[in-house]
Amino acid sequence: MKIGELSKVTGCSVQTIRHYEKEHLIASAERSEGNFRLYDEAAVEQLLFIKHCRSLDLSLPEIRQLLALNRSPGAQCDDVNRMMDRHIEQVEARIQELTRLNEQLRMLRRSCSNRRTVEQCGILRNLSATPVSSG
Amino acid sequence: MKIGELSKVTGCSVQTIRHYEKEHLIASAERSEGNFRLYDEAAVEQLLFIKHCRSLDLSLPEIRQLLALNRSPGAQCDDVNRMMDRHIEQVEARIQELTRLNEQLRMLRRSCSNRRTVEQCGILRNLSATPVSSG
DNA sequence: ATAAACTCTATAACAACTATAGAGTCAATC
DNA sequence: GATTGACTCTATAGTTGTTATAGAGTTTAT
Numbered sequence: 472m473k474i475g476e477l478s479k480v481t482g483c484s485v486q487t488i489r490h491y492e493k494e495h496l497i498a499s500a501e502r503s504e505g506n507f508r509l510y511d512e513a514a515v516e517q518l519l520f521i522k523h524c525r526s527l528d529l530s531l532p533e534i535r536q537l538l539a540l541n542r543s544p545g546a547q548c549d550d551v552n553r554m555m556d557r558h559i560e561q562v563e564a565r566i567q568e569l570t571r572l573n574e575q576l577r578m579l580r581r582s583c584s585n586r587r588t589v590e591q592c593g594i595l596r597n598l599s600a601t602p603v604s605s606g
Numbered sequence: 607m608k609i610g611e612l613s614k615v616t617g618c619s620v621q622t623i624r625h626y627e628k629e630h631l632i633a634s635a636e637r638s639e640g641n642f643r644l645y646d647e648a649a650v651e652q653l654l655f656i657k658h659c660r661s662l663d664l665s666l667p668e669i670r671q672l673l674a675l676n677r678s679p680g681a682q683c684d685d686v687n688r689m690m691d692r693h694i695e696q697v698e699a700r701i702q703e704l705t706r707l708n709e710q711l712r713m714l715r716r717s718c719s720n721r722r723t724v725e726q727c728g729i730l731r732n733l734s735a736t737p738v739s740s741g
Numbered sequence: 742a743t744a745a746a747c748t749c750t751a752t753a754a755c756a757a758c759t760a761t762a763g764a765g766t767c768a769a770t771c
Numbered sequence: 772g773a774t775t776g777a778c779t780c781t782a783t784a785g786t787t788g789t790t791a792t793a794g795a796g797t798t799t800a801t
């Protein structure tokens with residue numbers, strides 16, 4: 472299987488697959504006589520694993536760590552759990568942050584009721600006046 | 607006021623201020639004899655405006671647009687409103703996405719109850735098995 | 742032989758900074 | 772007057788996870 476077919480089967484773009492190889496998320500592929508990368512079913516499964524992790528917003532280094540653990544089945548899985556917990560924490564923190572942000576944005580948006588000119592626009596006036604609390 | 611003081615007053619780093627100048631978010635500063643940037647109170651206010659917008663996750667191009675509108679007080683403020691509405695939509699979409707993500711992560715996390723080895727770890731098994739729905 | 746479709750490597754772009762190197766400026770001290 | 776330290780300058784590279792491009796080579800079909 473050449474890289475184009477692997478791309479179709481997995482839904483990862485060709486460049487992304489090459490990128491994952493460069494980042495050592497997948498092993499360097501065997502090459503054909505003409506220097507084309509050749510893949511098998513194991514590559515498909517590994518790419519789908521990676522894709523699933525990415526859909527959960529796990530970073531490439533995190534995925535690399537999971538793959539390493541996956542290759543050493545005797546290892547403790549505490550590490551996996553710690554990583555997941557940390558990741559869940561991050562996601563929840565981000566949700567809270569965005570929720571606060573959303574409230575501020577809606578409040579700001581209400582301050583302009585489509586008056587005619589920018590001069591009277593509450594949004595811009597508020598953006599100028601309101602103190603900054605770095606979020 | 608030199609760039610270091612502006613940085614302290616506004617809480618923006620020196621590099622960020624220079625970056626904003628390069629990106630035309632603030633005007634090119636006057637220079638001293640020794641080629642140091644010199645700022646006044648107007649620069650402070652503009653930087654704080656930018657910082658406030660950034661804390662609301664507005665992009666630099668969006669901020670550039672707001673600043674342009676701010677400079678032409680006769681302009682209609684429909685544009686400001688449209689931008690805010692679009693931005694609020696984006697933030698809300700992202701919150702929904704992360705909330706779904708969080709549910710999946712928690713479900714996954716529950717599948718490992720600290721059994722001994724990675725081989726028995728439900729998290730890794732599920733990551734391998736579960737079909738991917740690109741989020 | 743040639744064209745189309747594919748692949749290769751290397752490099753740049755995206756966003757919004759942050760960090761670094763190497764040089765220049767300024768005020769104060771010895 | 773030389774030197775030290777704190778500051779500033781420009782230019783460049785790094786961050787993250789791709790995507791896009793250029794220019795070349797390979798394979799398959801006509």
